[in-house]
Structures are given as structure tokens and as C-alpha cells.
Amino acid sequence: MQAPLSPAAADTVAAAVLARHDGRQDQLLPALHALQDAIGFIAPARVPAIARHFNLSRAEVHGVLTFYHHFRAEAPARCRVTLCRAEACRSMGADRLLAHAQRTLGCDLHGRSADGSVSLDPVYCLGQCANAPAMTLDDAVFARVTPARFDALLAHALEADRPAPTHPGGPSFLPEAV
Amino acid sequence: MSVRIYVPCDSAALAVGADAVAAAIVREAARRGLDIDLVRNGTRGLLWLEPLVEVATPAGRAGFGPVDAADVGALFDAGFIDGANTHPLALGPVERIPYLARQQRVTFARIGITDPLSLDDYRAHGGFAGLENALALPAADIVAAVTASGLRGRGGAAFPTGVKWNTVLQAPGADKYVVCNADEGDSGTFADRIVMESDPYMLIEGMAIAALAVGAARGYLYVRSEYPHAIAQLQAAIGQARAAGYLGADVLGSGRTVELEVRKGAGAYICGEETALLESLEGKRGIVRSKPPLPALAGLFGQPTAINNVLSFAAVPLILAKGAGYYRDYGMGRSRGTLPVQLAGNVRRGGLIELAFGATLREILYDYGGGSASGRPIKAVQVGGPLGAYLPESQWDTPLDYEAFADRWAVLGHGGIVVHDDTADMGRLARHAMAFCAAESCGKCTPCRIGATRGVETIDKILDPDAPAPQRERQVTLLRDLCDTMLYGSLCAMGGMTPYPVLSALNHFPQDFSQADMPRPGRL
Numbered sequence: 001m002q003a004p005l006s007p008a009a010a011d012t013v014a015a016a017v018l019a020r021h022d023g024r025q026d027q028l029l030p031a032l033h034a035l036q037d038a039i040g041f042i043a044p045a046r047v048p049a050i051a052r053h054f055n056l057s058r059a060e061v062h063g064v065l066t067f068y069h070h071f072r073a074e075a076p077a078r079c080r081v082t083l084c085r086a087e088a089c090r091s092m093g094a095d096r097l098l099a100h101a102q103r104t105l106g107c108d109l110h111g112r113s114a115d116g117s118v119s120l121d122p123v124y125c126l127g128q129c130a131n132a133p134a135m136t137l138d139d140a141v142f143a144r145v146t147p148a149r150f151d152a153l154l155a156h157a158l159e160a161d162r163p164a165p166t167h168p169g170g171p172s173f174l175p176e177a178v
Numbered sequence: 179m180s181v182r183i184y185v186p187c188d189s190a191a192l193a194v195g196a197d198a199v200a201a202a203i204v205r206e207a208a209r210r211g212l213d214i215d216l217v218r219n220g221t222r223g224l225l226w227l228e229p230l231v232e233v234a235t236p237a238g239r240a241g242f243g244p245v246d247a248a249d250v251g252a253l254f255d256a257g258f259i260d261g262a263n264t265h266p267l268a269l270g271p272v273e274r275i276p277y278l279a280r281q282q283r284v285t286f287a288r289i290g291i292t293d294p295l296s297l298d299d300y301r302a303h304g305g306f307a308g309l310e311n312a313l314a315l316p317a318a319d320i321v322a323a324v325t326a327s328g329l330r331g332r333g334g335a336a337f338p339t340g341v342k343w344n345t346v347l348q349a350p351g352a353d354k355y356v357v358c359n360a361d362e363g364d365s366g367t368f369a370d371r372i373v374m375e376s377d378p379y380m381l382i383e384g385m386a387i388a389a390l391a392v393g394a395a396r397g398y399l400y401v402r403s404e405y406p407h408a409i410a411q412l413q414a415a416i417g418q419a420r421a422a423g424y425l426g427a428d429v430l431g432s433g434r435t436v437e438l439e440v441r442k443g444a445g446a447y448i449c450g451e452e453t454a455l456l457e458s459l460e461g462k463r464g465i466v467r468s469k470p471p472l473p474a475l476a477g478l479f480g481q482p483t484a485i486n487n488v489l490s491f492a493a494v495p496l497i498l499a500k501g502a503g504y505y506r507d508y509g510m511g512r513s514r515g516t517l518p519v520q521l522a523g524n525v526r527r528g529g530l531i532e533l534a535f536g537a538t539l540r541e542i543l544y545d546y547g548g549g550s551a552s553g554r555p556i557k558a559v560q561v562g563g564p565l566g567a568y569l570p571e572s573q574w575d576t577p578l579d580y581e582a583f584a585d586r587w588a589v590l591g592h593g594g595i596v597v598h599d600d601t602a603d604m605g606r607l608a609r610h611a612m613a614f615c616a617a618e619s620c621g622k623c624t625p626c627r628i629g630a631t632r633g634v635e636t637i638d639k640i641l642d643p644d645a646p647a648p649q650r651e652r653q654v655t656l657l658r659d660l661c662d663t664m665l666y667g668s669l670c671a672m673g674g675m676t677p678y679p680v681l682s683a684l685n686h687f688p689q690d691f692s693q694a695d696m697p698r699p700g701r702l
Contacts, residue, residue, distance in 0.1 A: 026479075028461035033403075033442055054461075067463040068444030070403045086365030086614075087564055087607065091523035091598045092551065124447060124564075124614065125363055126404055127371040128193050129596065130225035130521065130528025139406060143193035 004075055010039045014046060018053045028054055028064060032071060041072040077112050077119035079157050081105075082136045085122040088129035097133050100147040104154070117158065180213040181259045182234040187294070188221035188375045189407040190368070195247060196229040202250035203231070210254060220376020222290030223530030224277055225368075232272055235261030241269035277527060277546055282508060284516045285492050286532045289376045295414055297422055300379045306424060308498030312387045313432045320391035321347055324494060326502035328514030332592060333359055333452075333487030335671075336513075336580045339494075342484060345474035346392040349482035356388045356397035357459065357478055357485040361443050361450040363402055364563030366594035369518040370488035372530055374401065374408035377492075378415035379424075384491030386425060386436045387498055392484045395435040400455050402443040412440050447618040451670050452485045454620055465620045466670045489518060489592070510536040513579045523560075523596035524550045533578070540574040542595060554599040558607075558687065562591025564614055565675035567682035568604065589678065604687035609637040611679040619672055626673025629664045633680065636660065640691050650692050654684070 005013060017038055021031040031050070035042050042050075042065060051061045065071050083089075083098055098109070105113040105120055112119045128134035131143035137153050145153075185191070185200040200216060207214045224230055227243035231253075240261040242253060249267060256265035269275060283289075292299035300306070312320050325340025346354060358381065362370040373381055385397045401409050416438050420426045427435050441459055443449050449458045453467035456478050477483025493515060497505045505515045513535035519542055522528045526548035543549070543556060550556050558568040567588040569576070576582050583590040598607070612633035619626045639645060639653045661677035668674040684691060 025461035026459060029444060029458065030441065033444070060462075063463050064461070068446050070443075070445035087560060087598075087610070088365045088523040088596045090607070090610070091596060091602065123404060124618075125365045125367075126193075127362065127368040128190060129366045129368055129523065129594075130525075131190060131194060131228065132523065134193065141189055141193045141407075143190065 005039060013038050014049070018050065021053075023054050025054055025056065028056070028061070029068075032065065036071060041075050044073055078117045079154065080119050080121070080136075080138050081154070082121045082123040083109075084124070084126050084128070084132070084134045085109075086125045086129075088125075089133035092132035094133040097135075097145060097147060097150065101150060104151065118154065180215045182215045182217060183259065184217050184219040184232040184234075184239070185229060186221045186290070186376075187218035188228075188372060189405075190221055190225050190372075191228040191230070192407065194228050194244065198247040199229045199231065199245050199250065202247040206250050206254050207259075212254075212259065214259065217293050219292060220290050220294045221372060221530075222272065222278060223286065223372060223532075224275065224527075225529040226527045227269070230269075230272070231258075233259055233261055237261065238271040238273060241272040241275065242267045243269060277529070277531070280545075281532050282516050282534050283532050284496060284505070284508065285380075285489065286372075286377075286518060286530065287496075288380070289372060292377070294376050294378055294411060295418065297379070297418060300377075304499060305379055305495070306383055308495035309383050309386055309424065310430065311498045312390050313430060313434065317347055317391050317393055320387060320498065323497055323502045324391065327493075327497045327505040328502075328509070328512075329490065329493055329497065329505065330513070330580070331487055332489035332493070332518075333450075336590075339486060339490050342474055342486070343388065343391050345472065346394075346482045346484045349475050351482040353396070353479070353481045354392055354394040355478045355481055355483045356385055356392065356394045357456065357473075357483055358385055358397065358399040358488060358491055359450065359452060359455055359485055360399050360401040360405075360408070360488050361455060362405075362488070363447045363450050364565075364592065364594055366522045366560065366596035367520050367563060367592055368522070369520050369530055369592070369594075371405055371408050373488050373492050374405070375411050378411050379419060380492050380495055381412070381488055382415060382419050382425065382438060384494040385438060386429065387494050388484055388486070388491060389436045390434060392482070394484065395437065397436065397438045398459055398478070399438065399440045400443060400449070400459055401440060402449075403445050409440055409442055416440065446620075447614075448620040448670075448672055451620075451672065453670070456483065456485070463620070465622050466672075468669065487592070508534040510534070510577065510579055511581060513581070517578055517590075517593045519578065520592075520594045521547050521597070522594065524552055524556075524599045524602075525597040526551050535579050536577050538575050538577050539569065539595070542578070543574065543597065547597065550597060550599040552599045552601070554601065556597055557600040557602050558598045558604060558683075560596045560598070560679065561594070562589040562678075563594050564611060565589075565671060565678055566591055566594075567678040568598075568607070568686060569682070570686040587678075588682070589675070604683040604690035605637070605641050608680045608683040608691075609634060609641065611676055611683075612637060615672060615676040623667070623669040623673060625664045625667035626669070626676075629660055629668075629673060630676060633657065633660055633664075633676070637680075647692070654691070657684070 017034045021027040047061050051058045109122050126134045128143040134143045135145050229245050230243035231245045232239040288303040321343045329339045330336040446464045448454045449464040454464040458464040473483045473485050508515050516532050519531040560568050615630035621627045636657045664673045665677045
């Protein structure tokens with residue numbers, strides 16, 4: 001998780017992001033993604049500027065922002081946990097994993113741990129159905145998650161203040177450890 | 179001569195530690211002074227074995243799995259880089275593992291074998307032959323080949339792909355588009371993800387052929403935001419394909435333009451419905467459109483649009499490379515070709531199984547899946563995603579065929595299978611289906627928007643252990659009536675199919691809704 005930007009810096013970044021997207025409406029979702037990726041969330045106060053840029057009403061932009069689960073109106077927690085709540089994960093103990101996460105973090109789904117450092121949200125399918133149950137920690141996906149693995153992953157993320165080092169892989173993977 | 183070792187980079191392997199395994203192998207080889215060439219391949223689809231490490235030997239690729247980073251030292255000690263079969267994780271030649279050997283890999287023939295982003299690998303395994311053939315054909319002949327192959331949409335609705343493309347080809351329009359529905363949001367499905375992560379050029383080639391077939395110059399891949407790795411792979415692959423001349427303003431020197439762009443979804447399940455997806459691509463809320471007009475006539479930006487699922491596009495390169503008959507000769511009845519079955523949930527050997535249509539559910543569950551992961555009896559099997567019916571054991575001899583499933587008031591859909599053992603509470607799962615519909619409904623039509631919310635409340639009243647039996651029976655009658663309204667009154671499959679899991683759970687597992695006798699009308 002990157003450090004939060006100051007309000008002034010966020011405004012500068014937002015203006016630059018919008019400038020990279022022309023005003024055609026089909027660029028709205030790509031622009032919203034870019035804004036959230038750069039700043040961490042899309043504050044309601046930013047809606048008028050977005051609406052002006054795309055020649056839309058504020059209601060239209062608000063409608064889009066609130067329709068999609070992906071977009072956040074508030075700064076994210078330092079660690080973001082999502083647990084899959086869909087059928088395949090349920091068949092492999094997702095309910096027990098959720099109960100464990102709730103006990104550990106002291107919050108319910110859509111909530112945050114007491115100190116605000118960890119958010120807990122549901123997700124419906126991460127495509128890991130054959131190795132259920134699955135979760136994400138920040139942007140990394142984990143499968144075959146047991147309560148013990150959940151604790152280890154969370155401890156690692158909180159201690160290191162960064163996601164566990166297993167994602168993304170692929171051809172960009174370079175074994176710098178050697 | 180260095181030894182080639184494969185460690186998958188598909189997200190199913192990454193999610194269980196493949197990167198750490200790859201790093202450990204490189205570290206251990208360096209420490210021992212061994213010369214290795216590490217390739218990050220795609221997944222074989224034997225997902226219970228991930229991370230599945232393979233070593234190239236003169237006798238073929240030897241498999242080891244599932245490998246944990248902590249196992250790597252012992253694997254070297256056991257001589258695994260010479261293909262020695264002595265370590266407990268040794269699986270022998272991967273191609274001979276029965277789960278894989280008994281499949282009919284057609285669309286997934288190359289997947290897991292190659293480095294997903296290597297153009298050389300792709301070409302060496304037959305890649306781009308279909309596109310090259312298509313460039314030499316008039317558009318109508320490409321469409322005719324797809325029609326003759328018998329390919330039906332692999333997104334679930336099973337509409338004939340050639341018929342759809344012909345409509346787009348014949349439609350008047352200044353611009354035409356091809357759109358790939360890669361919003362695979364159903365629990366128990368991951369075939370699209372595997373294609374995108376493990377063989378992205380196949381999808382790109384299929385979309386390029388589709389663009390040539392319908393007269394489109396531009397295509398979009400709408401990928402769900404829950405699949406960041408698939409998005410990254412596709413973007414990298416599109417960039418390399420364009421640089422090599424397979425995409426862009428002059429495809430392979432033909433003068434034809436095909437541009438492809440990845441668009442990221444934003445966590446709305448309904449955007450897997452094709453018209454909601456088009457609305458989302460246009461920058462709006464993903465609200466379902468009324469049909470007609472069909473997207474083939476008035477789709478993206480009001481223009482004729484060929485919108486297909488990932489697996490539909492992915493099947494096309496082979497049809498153009500090897501001919502329509504090659505594909506059509508697989509399958510049964512009107513279900514031609516192969517179905518990538520996705521076996522998941524509470525099962526010992528979950529993974530991707532590509533088979534000609536016609537195998538039975540029981541064969542999949544036991545011969546491939548090996549029964550439940552928990553070792554307990556299997557109770558219910560949901561096929562076709564969260565809006566698919568739950569099948570009890572009496573229906574497990576149903577062949578995998580669109581019509582055979584429809585006859586049993588079930589849906590084969592995209593072939594996703596989720597297994598539940600006897601600890602599953604079907605009342606809770608029925609409630610989950612309604613709650614999911616309530617959370618994900620786009621809100622345009624009343625049966626879905628309000629019906630799902632009322633459905634949750636009604637099921638809660640049925641499941642209330644303190645409710646007297648007559649009251650519960652009244653609520654069951656009400657729930658059946660509500661499901662009837664949703665089935666026949668909803669605008670799209672979201673509301674129209676939520677009754678499938680709910681009613682199948684109620685009909686086949688009434689004991690999970692009440693200890694009392696439940697009213698069970700003959701229909702449904």
C-alpha cells in the first residue's frame with residue numbers, strides 16, 4: 001500500500017489523470033480506474049470535476065461510481081482483505097474462514113479492524129474455485145487458505161507494510177534473490 | 179546443456195506459492211552449481227497439483243507436485259532435475275497422468291505446455307495458422323466455416339456462433355465491433371481465466387478472425403477487475419502481437435486493420451450479461467438493455483457487434499486452421515465440439531477437464547474428481563454457475579449436453595461444476611442465491627430487483643426454526659409463486675435463473691428447509 005497523498009498532491013494527480021483521458025463517455029470507467037489506482041479512492045468531492053471533464057451531470061457520475069463495487073469513496077485501509085463468499089469457497093469452509101477473520105480482526109464484513117489498519121470485504125469469485133477457499137490481500141490472490149495461513153499472511157503484510165511477495169508472477173519474474 | 183524446468187505462472191499456481199517455488203529452484207540450482215533454464219509456463223489445469231513443477235527429460239516432461247518452496251531442496255537431493263522418480267511428489271510423465279491423458283484437449287491443447295507470452299512457442303504449436311487462412315478468405319467463407327463447425331456460444335446461452343456472426347456481417351453499419359465477454363464472474367468457473375493467463379494469443383487470434391469475419395476493425399476485451407493477472411497477461415500479449423504484425427493497421431501485410439483493447443470491469447456481476455456489458459463499455463452503469471434490438475444489429479455505440487465469450491473466440495483459430503469438420507466431429511447431438519469442464523468446490527482433484535460433449539456428471543465427479551475432498555459423501559452438485567440448478571445423486575448420470583440438462587430442468591451453461599458434501603445446508607445455499615441476486619441485480623426490472631429481496635425474506639421465514647409448520651408451508655407456496663414471477667417476468671438471466679438454484683434445492687433437498695412435510699407441486 002502506497003502512502004496516502006496530501007490533498008493538494010491528490011488534486012494535481014487527479015487533474016493529470018483526467019487530462020490523459022479524452023471526454024468521450026466510454027473513457028469514464030478507464031479514468032475512474034486510473035484515479036483510484038493513483039490516489040487510492042475517489043472522493044465524492046471529486047465528482048464535479050469528473051462530470052465537467054466528461055460533459056456529464058454529477059448524478060450520472062455518482063450513479064456510475066456507486067453502481068460498481070470496485071470503486072471506493074474513502075481512503076483504503078493499510079491492508080485490504082477480501083474473502084470469497086461464493087459457492088465453491090463455501091463448500092470448502094469459507095464460512096469458518098470468515099468467522100476466524102471476524103474474530104481476529106474484531107469486525108464484520110464491510111468493516112475495519114479496531115485500529116483501522118485492516119479492512120474486511122466480501123468478493124464473489126476469484127477464479128480459484130478448484131483450490132478453495134480463496135482470498136486477496138491487497139492485490140495478491142491466495143488459495144487453499146486455512147485460518148493459520150490467514151494469520152501468517154496478515155502478520156507478514158502488517159509487519160512488512162507491503163503485500164506478501166507472490167504476485168504478480170509471470171515472465172516479469174526475475175530471481176533477484178540469487 | 180542446461181536443464182529446462184517449468185513452473186506455472188497462472189494465478190492458480192501463484193495463489194498457492196508458485197513464485198516462491200520458482201525462486202527456491204533458482205537459488206538451489208545456483209548453490210549447487212547446476213545450469214538450469216527456468217520457464218514460466220501456463221497451467222495444465224491439474225489444479226490440485228499446483229504448483230506443478232515439470233522437468234524436461236529425454237522421455238518427456240516429468241511432473242512433481244504440489245510443490246512447496248520447502249520441498250525444493252529435497253527434490254534436488256532426489257535428483258529431480260534428471261527426471262528421477264523417487265521423490266514422494268514425483269508424478270511421472272505429465273502427459274500420462276490419467277486425468278490429463280483421458281481428456282480431449284482441443285481448445286486447451288497448447289495450454290500448460292508453452293510460455294504464455296512467447297510468440298515463438300505459440301507459432302511452434304500451431305498458432306496463427308487460423309488467422310493466416312482467414313486472411314485469404316472472403317468474410318462470408320469465414321462465417322460459413324464457423325457455422326459448419328457447429329460451435330455454439332460457450333458463455334452459457336449456447337447460441338450458434340456462426341448465425342450470430344452472419345447477422346453482424348449482413349447488418350448495415352458504419353462501424354462494427356467485436357467484443358469479448360471476459361467477465362467470468364460465476365463461482366466454479368475458471369476456464370476463461372486460464373485461457374487469458376495461459377494462452378492469450380489464442381484469444382487474440384480468435385478475436386482477430388472474428389473481426390475479419392464480420393467486418394470490424396476494432397475489438398474490446400471486457401475483463402473483470404477481480405482478474406488483475408489476466409488483464410496484465412492480455413495487455414502484454416496484445417502489445418507483442420501488435421509489434422509482430424498480427425494486430426494493428428496492416429495485419430500480416432493484408433491491409434486489414436484489427437485493433438484490440440482491454441477494458442477493466444469494476445466488480446459488477448451483472449456486466450457478464452452481454453447488454454449490461456455493452457452499457458459498461460460505453461461508460462455507464464451496467465444496466466441490462468431490452469432486446470430487441472439484438473447486439474448483432476445495434477450493439478456497442480449502437481453499431482452491429484459480435485459479442486462472444488472467451489471460449490467461443492478461443493475455439494475459432496483451430497476451426498480455421500484445421501477445418502470445420504475437425505471440430506464438429508467431437509460431441510453429441512446438437513452439442514458439437516468439446517466442453518471445457520471446470521470441476522471445483524469440495525472435490526479431491528479439481529481442475530480443468532476438456533472433453534467432447536456426452537460424458538456423464540458421475541464420471542466427472544468420481545473418475546476425474548476422485549470424490550469429495552473431505553472424504554464425506556457428495557450431496558449436491560451445482561452445474562452452470564450460481565444461477566444453475568443443484569443436482570442430487572439421482573441425476574448424476576445426466577450426460578454433459580445442453581439438451582439433456584434442459585430436460586432435467588438444469589443448465590449446463592459454461593460447464594462449471596461445484597461439488598458440495600453432505601455437510602452442505604441447501605436451505606442456506608438457496609438463501610445465498612437470492613441474496614446474491616439482490617446484491618447484484620442491476621435494478622432495471624421489478625421481478626429481479628424486488629423479487630430477490632423478498633426471496634431472502636421469505637426463505638428466512640421458512641428457515642426460522644421457531645415458525646409453526648403451517649406458516650412455513652404458506653411461505654413455501656409464496657416462494658414458489660415468487661420464483662415463477664422471476665422466471666417468466668425478468669428481463670435477463672440474473673432474475674430469470676435465480677429460481678434454478680432455489681427451487682432445485684427446495685425440490686431435491688426439502689429436509690434442509692424443514693423437518694415438517696413440505697408442499698411439493700408436481701411441476702419443476
